[in-house]
Amino acid sequence: MEEGTSKSPSNCASTVDYGDADPFQWDTREDCQVRQILDRIADKWSLLVIALLENRRLRFTELRREIDGVSQRMLTVTLRSLERDGLVKRTVHPVVPPRVEYELTSLGRTLHTTIQSLVTWTEEHQAEIAHARTAYDTRAAEAAETTAS
Amino acid sequence: MEEGTSKSPSNCASTVDYGDADPFQWDTREDCQVRQILDRIADKWSLLVIALLENRRLRFTELRREIDGVSQRMLTVTLRSLERDGLVKRTVHPVVPPRVEYELTSLGRTLHTTIQSLVTWTEEHQAEIAHARTAYDTRAAEAAETTAS
DNA sequence: CTGTATCCATTAGGATACTG
DNA sequence: CAGTATCCTAATGGATACAG
Numbered sequence: 001m002e003e004g005t006s007k008s009p010s011n012c013a014s015t016v017d018y019g020d021a022d023p024f025q026w027d028t029r030e031d032c033q034v035r036q037i038l039d040r041i042a043d044k045w046s047l048l049v050i051a052l053l054e055n056r057r058l059r060f061t062e063l064r065r066e067i068d069g070v071s072q073r074m075l076t077v078t079l080r081s082l083e084r085d086g087l088v089k090r091t092v093h094p095v096v097p098p099r100v101e102y103e104l105t106s107l108g109r110t111l112h113t114t115i116q117s118l119v120t121w122t123e124e125h126q127a128e129i130a131h132a133r134t135a136y137d138t139r140a141a142e143a144a145e146t147t148a149s
Numbered sequence: 150m151e152e153g154t155s156k157s158p159s160n161c162a163s164t165v166d167y168g169d170a171d172p173f174q175w176d177t178r179e180d181c182q183v184r185q186i187l188d189r190i191a192d193k194w195s196l197l198v199i200a201l202l203e204n205r206r207l208r209f210t211e212l213r214r215e216i217d218g219v220s221q222r223m224l225t226v227t228l229r230s231l232e233r234d235g236l237v238k239r240t241v242h243p244v245v246p247p248r249v250e251y252e253l254t255s256l257g258r259t260l261h262t263t264i265q266s267l268v269t270w271t272e273e274h275q276a277e278i279a280h281a282r283t284a285y286d287t288r289a290a291e292a293a294e295t296t297a298s
Numbered sequence: 299c300t301g302t303a304t305c306c307a308t309t310a311g312g313a314t315a316c317t318g
Numbered sequence: 319c320a321g322t323a324t325c326c327t328a329a330t331g332g333a334t335a336c337a338g
Contacts, residue, residue: 044310071311072313074310074311077311096318098318
């Protein structure tokens with residue numbers, strides 16, 4: 001089984017009281033809890049899973065069908081992580097064939113607003129970003145042209 | 150140079166009008182713009198860089214010193230991505246030794262609120278998550294114990 | 299100082315086969 | 319159905335050396 005978060009937990013910044021000045025001085029140390037958790041919830045599939053479960057509880061296969069491109073392995077790994085972090089609850093119904101359902105915990109549900117704002121920002125600004133990329137690539141191509149001459 | 154985002158841009162969900170019902174039906178397709186952008190800004194270093202630049206413009210070396218554990222290569226790669234996405238502006242002062250400064254663009258600054266809410270959530274709930282992990286690991290260990298007997 | 303280029307180790311993650 | 323186990327490839331990212 002793959003294990004993450006096995007380094008020093010070093011509960012950085014936990015005792016720091018953020019007033020209203022410099023609200024952005026969160027710890028940049030590598031072993032910071034905040035960093036680890038961000039990495040976890042911002043990974044390739046977690047956001048998607050949380051988003052889908054926000055609406056309703058889903059079975060393993062339903063999740064797999066909804067999320068385009070996820071492998072069985074990665075869906076399992078992702079769900080285990082989320083369960084371990086207390087964001088998702090896993091319920092096994094003792095029937096055959098087995099029926100396993102996933103749903104958000106109350107902790108998981110508190111993430112909704114936050115994730116939503118991130119998704120909304122991305123949706124609202126994707127055109128700008130696409131434009132910036134095109135502009136950048138054009139400039140880069142021209143610079144290469146000049147150099148090559 | 151490493152290049153990301155080279156697949157089909159497929160401007161998913163851009164024409165969808167989100168009312169107030171089902172605000173979470175964002176596209177789960179792999180080639181979705183939103184997914185790509187989220188992956189980008191949620192990567193290992195981007196959040197950190199944006200966070201630091203929120204306060205003030207910084208030179209390359211200053212960033213490197215502030216961000217514990219980042220290699221020269223990854224800082225460069227990250228900064229280039231952010232520049233390409235129009236989130237960060239790079240200014241080269243033609244002096245020797247060279248002096249290069251990075252600052253957020255207005256687009257980059259609009260990300261601040263969003264990122265802040267994510268960081269705040271993480272800070273507020275890191276204790277809960279740590280607790281959940283411990284509980285999960287304990288249960289897992291006990292289960293392994295039982296199986297082994 | 300601010301990079302780029304190269305090499306290499308680690309990890310993420312897909313494909314497949316098998317199990318309760 | 320809902321996984322686990324194994325194998326293997328691709329991508330991430332660090333270390334180092336070198337250049338403008």
